[in-house]
Amino acid sequence: MNGQGVNGSHSNGRYAQITGWGSYVPEKILTNEALAHVVDTTDEWITSRTGIKQRHVAGNERETTAVLAARAGREALLVAGLPPSRLDLIMGATATPEYMFPSTASLVQDALGARAAGAFDLSAGCSGFLYGLNMGMAAVRSGMADHILVIGAETLSRIVDWSDRNTCVLFGDGAGAVVVSVCTDRCGVLATELGSDGSGGQLLILPAGGSHQPASLESVSSGGHFVKMNGREVFRFATTVLPKATEAVVRKAGWQLADVALVIPHQANTRIIESAAKRLNLPMDKFFINLERYGNTSAASIPIALTEAVAEGKVRPGDKLVLVGFGAGLTWAAAAVEWGVPPARTTRTFLDRLLAQLGFFFAGIRSWILRSERHAYNWAMGPVGKDDWRGHLRQRLDVWRSKVRRRFTRRD
Numbered sequence: 001m002n003g004q005g006v007n008g009s010h011s012n013g014r015y016a017q018i019t020g021w022g023s024y025v026p027e028k029i030l031t032n033e034a035l036a037h038v039v040d041t042t043d044e045w046i047t048s049r050t051g052i053k054q055r056h057v058a059g060n061e062r063e064t065t066a067v068l069a070a071r072a073g074r075e076a077l078l079v080a081g082l083p084p085s086r087l088d089l090i091m092g093a094t095a096t097p098e099y100m101f102p103s104t105a106s107l108v109q110d111a112l113g114a115r116a117a118g119a120f121d122l123s124a125g126c127s128g129f130l131y132g133l134n135m136g137m138a139a140v141r142s143g144m145a146d147h148i149l150v151i152g153a154e155t156l157s158r159i160v161d162w163s164d165r166n167t168c169v170l171f172g173d174g175a176g177a178v179v180v181s182v183c184t185d186r187c188g189v190l191a192t193e194l195g196s197d198g199s200g201g202q203l204l205i206l207p208a209g210g211s212h213q214p215a216s217l218e219s220v221s222s223g224g225h226f227v228k229m230n231g232r233e234v235f236r237f238a239t240t241v242l243p244k245a246t247e248a249v250v251r252k253a254g255w256q257l258a259d260v261a262l263v264i265p266h267q268a269n270t271r272i273i274e275s276a277a278k279r280l281n282l283p284m285d286k287f288f289i290n291l292e293r294y295g296n297t298s299a300a301s302i303p304i305a306l307t308e309a310v311a312e313g314k315v316r317p318g319d320k321l322v323l324v325g326f327g328a329g330l331t332w333a334a335a336a337v338e339w340g341v342p343p344a345r346t347t348r349t350f351l352d353r354l355l356a357q358l359g360f361f362f363a364g365i366r367s368w369i370l371r372s373e374r375h376a377y378n379w380a381m382g383p384v385g386k387d388d389w390r391g392h393l394r395q396r397l398d399v400w401r402s403k404v405r406r407r408f409t410r411r412d
């Protein structure tokens with residue numbers, strides 16, 4: 001897909017700017033040295049072959065994908081100075097959703113109190129966040145939405161086989177998010193490039209748990225619910241698509257490669273990034289790398305890296321950025337972003353934070369009330385359509401309740 005319809009100059013005077021960003025990783029750190037006690041590996045092997053020194057992993061069962069995603073989303077909203085009630089849409093990119101359904105994005109919508117937002121997850125492996133950014137840009141520029149939250153969130157530690165040294169040393173947990181808002185100046189996400197080659201689907205796969213191999217005793221005992229990867233093939237694919245997607249998106253944005261201030265690539269392997277830099281003839285200091293501290297966090301890696309790059313002052317207003325990734329599918333994606341937010345906008349006062357935290361606290365209470373009310377009502381009224389006095393009463397009350405709920409869940 002070349003995204004031509006939403007790129008280039010057909011903007012209606014509407015552009016899609018990144019106005020908020022944030023990330024969250026679990027506290028628990030797993031170093032290479034600690035991993036060497038778990039599988040047959042060494043710090044030397046992992047560092048020299050990947051660049052990774054440590055990764056963050058969920059420390060308890062309460063640290064789930066939706067929890068990490070909601071925390072990153074809160075940070076992004078706080079930076080944007082946007083109340084959750086003004087979000088039109090929440091997109092969650094993840095390969096490790098909370099459940100098969102409901103979507104992780106819907107759980108985040110509830111946790112944030114984003115009463116007017118639609119929500120859905122998308123699956124495009126490690127490219128997922130950039131697929132979401134592409135859709136976010138298209139929705140904003142077309143006028144379908146004004147404010148969108150795009151999240152990449154993963155708890156890959158839950159799906160790696162901790163006895164498989166080929167994969168377990170690579171991945172980490174975390175979440176990153178951006179708010180994409182409408183603006184009228186020509187800046188923000190100016191062009192995107194998406195691609196897929198499904199013939200390579202088996203190279204990076206979670207084989208069981210879907211319709212092809214539903215969960216069963218056999219699927220569990222054969223390790224079908226763990227990530228399987230042909231590392232060498234994925235490596236070869238990555239070193240080809242990373243430079244190609246970068247060149248393509250730069251061309252679509254009407255830039256030259258030399259104009260690019262910073263490339264924020266998917267954080268999988270330093271050697272892949274070095275290879276892309278060589279092919280593009282760009283110096284390594286134009287590539288932002290933080291994988292030594294997080295490992296490969298799949299769909300979360302680019303928004304986590306973007307958040308850190310901004311915090312380190314490596315992104316300034318007017319800078320031309322390329323975000324580029326690849327992953328399961330096989331898929332690849334890139335976005336050309338002209339940064340438009342002045343640094344002063346990003347500092348929030350103690351009061352701003354306090355008010356935002358209060359808002360999230362009340363979102364939690366609101367969610368609890370809605371759930372409790374639903375339980376209590378169903379318990380008191382019995383089954384729908386029963387032909388007795390409770391059934392008739394329920395029919396009448398249902399009309400009244402839906403009116404009240406509509407009032408309670410509508411936008412301010």
Ligand code: UT7
Nearest residue numbers: 040041042045049126165166169231232234235268269327
């Ligand atoms: O987000 C997308 C997800 N995936 C990726 O981006 C991964 C892309 N691929 C890679 O990054 C690299 O292929 C890996 C880091 C996964 C592997 O590096 P490699 O240089 O391609 O190693 P290899 O698979 O060719 O394996 C070389 C050797 C093998 O031993 P033999 O067969 O040569 O005796 C492996 O068994 O290294 C061995 N090996 C290890 N040794 C120590 C593989 N994993 C480990 C390990 N520790 N953790």
